[in-house]
Amino acid sequence: MATNNIYQYSILSALLDGICQTGTALKDALAQGDHGLGTVPGLNGEVVIVDGKAYHFPPGEQLRRVEVSDALPFVMITRFQPTFQKALSSLSLTSLPEALNPLLPSQQNCFLSIRLDGVFSQLTFRVIAGQCRPREPLSELAKRQEIVSLENIEGTLVGFWSPAFSGGFSVAGFHLHFLSKDETRGGHVTGFTGDVSLQAAVIDKYTVELPHNEEFNQDVIQGAREAELHAAEGG
Ligand SMILES: [Zn+2]
Numbered sequence: 001m002a003t004n005n006i007y008q009y010s011i012l013s014a015l016l017d018g019i020c021q022t023g024t025a026l027k028d029a030l031a032q033g034d035h036g037l038g039t040v041p042g043l044n045g046e047v048v049i050v051d052g053k054a055y056h057f058p059p060g061e062q063l064r065r066v067e068v069s070d071a072l073p074f075v076m077i078t079r080f081q082p083t084f085q086k087a088l089s090s091l092s093l094t095s096l097p098e099a100l101n102p103l104l105p106s107q108q109n110c111f112l113s114i115r116l117d118g119v120f121s122q123l124t125f126r127v128i129a130g131q132c133r134p135r136e137p138l139s140e141l142a143k144r145q146e147i148v149s150l151e152n153i154e155g156t157l158v159g160f161w162s163p164a165f166s167g168g169f170s171v172a173g174f175h176l177h178f179l180s181k182d183e184t185r186g187g188h189v190t191g192f193t194g195d196v197s198l199q200a201a202v203i204d205k206y207t208v209e210l211p212h213n214e215e216f217n218q219d220v221i222q223g224a225r226e227a228e229l230h231a232a233e234g235g
Contacts, residue, residue, distance in 0.1 A: 003081035005205040006111055006160070007032035010074045012233075013168045013221045014211070015043065018135040021215055023073035026054055026066050035115060035158050036077030037177040037188075040070070043141055044130030046187045048177035049077060050156055055179055057186040059127045059146050073211075076160060076170065078113045082199035091116070092193045096174060099198055104161070111203035112161035114176065118196030124149045125178050125187035134215075138233075148187060155180040157189055160203075167224030169208060171233045188233075 001007060009024040020043050029036070034052040039045070045058035047066060054066035066072075088099055096114075097104045103112055129144035159176035166172055176189040210216065 001032045001079055002204070003079045004083070004113065004201045004203055005207065006076055006078050006113070006203050008076045008170070008206070008208045009072065010211050010216075011169045011208065011221070012074070012171060013223060014216060015039065015074050016138045017219070017221055018043070018131060018137045019211075019215050019221070020073035020131070021134060022211070022213060023071035024075065024209065025068065026070050026072060027068035029072055029075045029077050030054070030068070033077035033079040035080040035113065036075060037159055037175065038072045038075030038077075039128070040066075041073055042131045043073075043128050043138065045127055046177055047072060047075070048158055048179045048186050050158055050179050055183065055186055057127055059129050063184060063186060078201075078203065080113055080115060080199075080201065082115065082201050084200040086198045087196075088198055089195045090193060091196050091198065093174065093189070093191050100161070100200060103200060103202060107202050109163045109165070111163065111166070111170075111206055113201050113203060114157070114159055114161060114174070115199045116157040116176075116194070116196045117155075118194045119152060119154045120150070120192050120194035120196075122149070122151055122191070122193045123153055123155075123178060123189070124191040125189045127187040147190075148185070150185065153180055153185070155185075157192070159189075172224070175233070
């Protein structure tokens with residue numbers, strides 16, 4: 001796939017409803033890009049894709065490299081070609097919109113891909129707990145999620161800015177996953193401060209593939225529910 005497009009498999013609303021038993025194979029996702037994020041069947045942890053390598057962080061365990069044949073029930077991936085670069089000291093999640101000026105706000109209704117490399121004086125991420133039963137909703141899993149806070153950790157954050165209207169498909173706003181430089185820690189980022197190199201690109205094309213299976217079509221999937229989204233994805 002061309003650079004700076006997003007390929008996405010399934011939608012966030014499906015994950016909120018606990019639809020995550022099967023998915024697209026990692027090798028098919030990697031044919032579409034080299035940087036991204038996702039999850040595994042049963043929502044058992046977090047997946048981050050950096051430089052074409054996919055890492056899975058299950059709750060309470062060391063990471064596992066995702067095998068090319070493994071299924072990803074949700075993935076967003078892009079062939080990352082940054083068009084915007086900046087070195088920043090003391091960048092935080094709250095100052096990230098300002099740091100992305102002029103892309104934000106001039107491209108605020110578009111998707112952006114983002115990569116941050118550096119040393120994080122403070123970093124908090126969560127690792128979602130796996131489902132105890134099929135269709136257990138993400139909001140229930142979020143109650144059992146593991147929260148990890150680290151200090152002075154070197155690593156990479158990869159993810160996306162998704163426009164407000166896209167909630168239901170994607171996490172509106174920032175959605176970033178972490179991979180430590182030593183490749184031992186990672187998860188879904190809820191806050192950070194760091195001295196980093198920030199790279200970003202505006203996405204040209206956003207492609208969503210919907211699952212063709214019984215689980216996906218069993219019940220009506222509703223659109224984004226703000227309160228639930230914030231509870232589950234840490235807004
Ligand atoms: Zn995430």
